[in-house]
Amino acid sequence: MVQPNECPTCGRRLPPDAPAGVCPRCLLKAGLSESERGTVDDATLAHNAMHNEDQFDGPATESEMNRQGVSPSVGTEVRYFGEYELLDEIARGGMGVVFRARQTRLNRMVALKMILSGRLATEADVRRFQTEAEAAAQLDHPGIVPVFEVGQHDGHHFYSMALVEGESLAHRIAEGPLALSEAAELVKSVAIAVHHAHEKGVIHRDLKPANILIDRDGQARVTDFGLARQKATESSLTADGQVLGTPGYLSPEQATGSSAQVNEAADVYSLGAVLYAALTGRPPFQADTVVATLKQVAECDPVQPSSINADIDIDLQTIVQKCLEKRPEDRYASAAELAEELDRYLIGVPIHARPVGYSQRLWRWGRRRPLVLALVASVCVAILAIAGLIYQSSTGSVSDDELTPALAGQLVSEAASIRNDDWADIASGSTMPSASSFSNRSLSLILFSLFGKSLDQLGHSNAADDFHYAEPRPKPYQIAQAIWISKEKGYASFIQPEYITDCSVQQEGDTAHGTVSFSVHELYAGRLSYVARRIDGSWIVAELHISGLGVSLQRGGDGDWGPLSRSLDGETPEQQNEPRQVPVP
Amino acid sequence: MKSSDKSNLQRNNADQFATTQWSLVLAAGNRSHEESNRALEKLCRAYWPPLYAYVRRRVSDVHQAQDLTQAFFERLLEKEYLADADPERGRFRSFLITAFKRFLAKEHGKATAYKRGGGQRTFTVDFEPQDRNWGERQNSLTAQQIYERQWAVTLLDRVMTRLRREMERSGKSQQFHLLKVFIGGSESANYATIAPALGLSESAARMAASRMRRRYRELLRDEIAQTVDSQEDIESEVQQLFATFSE
Numbered sequence: 001m002v003q004p005n006e007c008p009t010c011g012r013r014l015p016p017d018a019p020a021g022v023c024p025r026c027l028l029k030a031g032l033s034e035s036e037r038g039t040v041d042d043a044t045l046a047h048n049a050m051h052n053e054d055q056f057d058g059p060a061t062e063s064e065m066n067r068q069g070v071s072p073s074v075g076t077e078v079r080y081f082g083e084y085e086l087l088d089e090i091a092r093g094g095m096g097v098v099f100r101a102r103q104t105r106l107n108r109m110v111a112l113k114m115i116l117s118g119r120l121a122t123e124a125d126v127r128r129f130q131t132e133a134e135a136a137a138q139l140d141h142p143g144i145v146p147v148f149e150v151g152q153h154d155g156h157h158f159y160s161m162a163l164v165e166g167e168s169l170a171h172r173i174a175e176g177p178l179a180l181s182e183a184a185e186l187v188k189s190v191a192i193a194v195h196h197a198h199e200k201g202v203i204h205r206d207l208k209p210a211n212i213l214i215d216r217d218g219q220a221r222v223t224d225f226g227l228a229r230q231k232a233t234e235s236s237l238t239a240d241g242q243v244l245g246t247p248g249y250l251s252p253e254q255a256t257g258s259s260a261q262v263n264e265a266a267d268v269y270s271l272g273a274v275l276y277a278a279l280t281g282r283p284p285f286q287a288d289t290v291v292a293t294l295k296q297v298a299e300c301d302p303v304q305p306s307s308i309n310a311d312i313d314i315d316l317q318t319i320v321q322k323c324l325e326k327r328p329e330d331r332y333a334s335a336a337e338l339a340e341e342l343d344r345y346l347i348g349v350p351i352h353a354r355p356v357g358y359s360q361r362l363w364r365w366g367r368r369r370p371l372v373l374a375l376v377a378s379v380c381v382a383i384l385a386i387a388g389l390i391y392q393s394s395t396g397s398v399s400d401d402e403l404t405p406a407l408a409g410q411l412v413s414e415a416a417s418i419r420n421d422d423w424a425d426i427a428s429g430s431t432m433p434s435a436s437s438f439s440n441r442s443l444s445l446i447l448f449s450l451f452g453k454s455l456d457q458l459g460h461s462n463a464a465d466d467f468h469y470a471e472p473r474p475k476p477y478q479i480a481q482a483i484w485i486s487k488e489k490g491y492a493s494f495i496q497p498e499y500i501t502d503c504s505v506q507q508e509g510d511t512a513h514g515t516v517s518f519s520v521h522e523l524y525a526g527r528l529s530y531v532a533r534r535i536d537g538s539w540i541v542a543e544l545h546i547s548g549l550g551v552s553l554q555r556g557g558d559g560d561w562g563p564l565s566r567s568l569d570g571e572t573p574e575q576q577n578e579p580r581q582v583p584v585p
Numbered sequence: 586m587k588s589s590d591k592s593n594l595q596r597n598n599a600d601q602f603a604t605t606q607w608s609l610v611l612a613a614g615n616r617s618h619e620e621s622n623r624a625l626e627k628l629c630r631a632y633w634p635p636l637y638a639y640v641r642r643r644v645s646d647v648h649q650a651q652d653l654t655q656a657f658f659e660r661l662l663e664k665e666y667l668a669d670a671d672p673e674r675g676r677f678r679s680f681l682i683t684a685f686k687r688f689l690a691k692e693h694g695k696a697t698a699y700k701r702g703g704g705q706r707t708f709t710v711d712f713e714p715q716d717r718n719w720g721e722r723q724n725s726l727t728a729q730q731i732y733e734r735q736w737a738v739t740l741l742d743r744v745m746t747r748l749r750r751e752m753e754r755s756g757k758s759q760q761f762h763l764l765k766v767f768i769g770g771s772e773s774a775n776y777a778t779i780a781p782a783l784g785l786s787e788s789a790a791r792m793a794a795s796r797m798r799r800r801y802r803e804l805l806r807d808e809i810a811q812t813v814d815s816q817e818d819i820e821s822e823v824q825q826l827f828a829t830f831s832e
Binding site: 007008009010015017018019020021022023024025026027028029030031032033217219 | 734737738741742744745746749765766768769770787788798801802805806820823824826827830
């Protein structure tokens with residue numbers, strides 16, 4: 001239990017004059033710059049580990065653990081491991097076993113991961129385990145399961161991390177493929193988290209559905225950096241070419257044991273493999289044996305997703321295929337680039353990747369048959385040119401013009417042309433709305449692009465549970481506020497840059513029909529339609545959109561508000577009568 | 586709340602750094618200058634507790650410690666020490682303790698001269714709250730360590746008070762009290778229990794805490810800016826203060 005005079009975060013004694021009753025050390029730590037906090041985290045973890053070593057007082061734990069030898073498990077009786085009360089086993093993998101546990105000192109539930117080999121662990125096992133903990137402890141991001149403590153007790157190396165109540169993506173996929181937009185959305189948020197890790201010099205190296213947990217808010221959280229290796233400290237853990245990872249989701253460079261080549265691109269590949277699995281219900285490659293699977297990974301092209309699931313459209317298939325390219329340089333250059341591409345797909349603007357057409361397949365075929373390569377290449381050029389022309393003429397692209405009052409006025413006018421019926425399919429179903437969900441596609445495109453534009457002015461760093469934004473670059477106009485008003489439901493959803501910079505949305509009024517949560521990730525990615533959803537995961541955005549749309553403009557940072565708003569049903573709800581809200585002429 | 590508030594604060598820090606309290610005092614030196622006099626007095630009234638804690642550790646007699654503290658600040662406010670060329674002057678924290686050590690070295694023997702009743706006090710503070718907590722102080726710390734820690738606590742206390750007042754003004758008093766503990770560290774499990782009390786969803790509570798943490802950082806930097814004379818010193822000041830709490 002937390003003692004009243006003990007800091008619940010670091011466990012140190014609170015001084016009697018603690019500012020506002022909060023631990024001054026933790027306050028100062030929070031005040032450190034992001035990079036400093038990172039280095040302190042390691043030290044703190046180490047400190048905690050030592051601190052706890054001194055405090056181990058679990059009854060009869062050691063002999064019990066010893067009797068269990070290399071494979072500790074939990075039966076019906078309560079077991080203690082240091083200050084952790086082990087409740088049940090959550091998962092068991094190649095290297096470790098994960099328990100649901102209660103940290104008695106802080107009375108919090110954690111996931112406790114313990115190395116299986118215990119005292120018998122080889123030096124390499126121990127180092128790998130420590131690398132895992134070190135890598136994970138560096139990362140501080142809502143899309144990554146945080147590590148609380150790393151240590152060793154009675155010869156068992158362990159670390160504790162946040163307990164995510166929910167299910168793994170593997171479990172979700174086992175029930176069948178996900179809806180296209182759901183899969184894209186999920187992998188997008190994972191890609192953003194993975195990109196954060198890459199920025200910290202950490203490569204996951206074992207991304208797979210089982211390592212992606214979906215919490216009760218529907219937020220995907222990456223866990224198990226079991227094979228992560230820090231770029232800066234190249235270790236020899238895999239110098240022997242030992243293959244680490246789960247075959248079906250491994251990159252070709254990992255499958256062939258070329259450990260020197262494994263970098264961020266390997267994770268981009270695995271993200272693509274996860275997306276493949278989410279869309280089709282199976283990994284890109286699977287064979288009867290590990291060796292056969294690895295051979296496929298290294299040499300074969302995967303079965304086209306659309307031939308497994310006919311619903312998969314060409315854009316999504318293209319994105320998957322680009323991730324699964326054999327050569328790292330042919331994939332998306334970064335996880336962030338993949339996230340952006342999925343974003344484009346989700347909002348319905350043209351993606352940047354080009355479909356793997358017949359041309360490319362022919363070229364690959366030609367690579368294996370160089371004699372006919374020249375002939376094939378000329379065919380490819382012709383096909384690509386024609387395909388490109390057709391593609392361009394069939395998809396509209398959103399104007400990149402600066403946002404002007406005229407454009408915003410046009411937007412709001414368009415909003416008025418939407419009939420309530422048009423929202424019905426989204427309001428009734430649990431389908432996440434995307435650009436294609438709207439009958440009035442052009443409006444949704446402009447809306448999304450506008451917010452994309454607004455957010456584009458805000459750089460962001462992936463500072464974990466906190467978000468920092470760079471000062472907006474000066475632009476003639478930016479959206480100051482957008483309001484979705486539901487008269488029927490009696491509340492409005494306000495979305496303002498000042499809150500967006502803090503990654504939150506203010507919601508006012510009656511929320512009688514259920515708790516609404518707002519997803520941080522989607523927010524800073526600018527997806528209005530994904531802003532609000534119920535805890536149970538069903539989307540209610542359409543309900544927020546029913547009655548009115550308000551868009552305010554701010555000019556060039558001089559604080560000059562130019563309000564524009566429109567009631568969609570002709571009756572202006574009360575919320576719209578704010579000073580900033582005036583009808584569009 | 587306007588979105589421009591935050592950027593104004595940042596702009597102020599960058600462009601108008603020369604007008605923070607300590608740099609203003611330094612600029613005036615030992616000349617009497619109304620604005621700088623006020624700034625110095627403000628700083629002294631804010632940061633006397635660390636000095637008092639320091640002298641309490643060094644001087645056994647409480648009254649003598651109090652007298653020394655008051656006498657020192659009276660002299661300081663008369664600008665006796667500001668003309669000293671001192672490499673430590675960049676930060677008020679370093680300046681204060683250096684000047685105080687010199688003062689003690691010279692004046693300790695004459696401490697009786699400062700006994701109460703010896704004259705009209707021009708610098709008076711309430712020592713009682715500081716004394717109340719004194720018994721709890723670890724005697725294993727050196728006087729210098731006590732000074733540093735007390736400085737950090739005093740600084741943080743000012744920051745947290747500002748944050749609390751700000752939030753109270755915007756009707757978020759309850760948020761402050763329930764979420765303040767998460768400024769120093771977020772533990773996801775607890776948001777679920779606190780969120781209902783705030784009438785928020787768990788993720789909304791997490792975001793509120795995140796917003797609060799961000800504002801705290803801004804206020805911390807703004808408060809430190811008042812006691813240093815260059816923008817660059819702010820980050821290292823946070824680090825140094827944090828280091829005083831490392832064992």
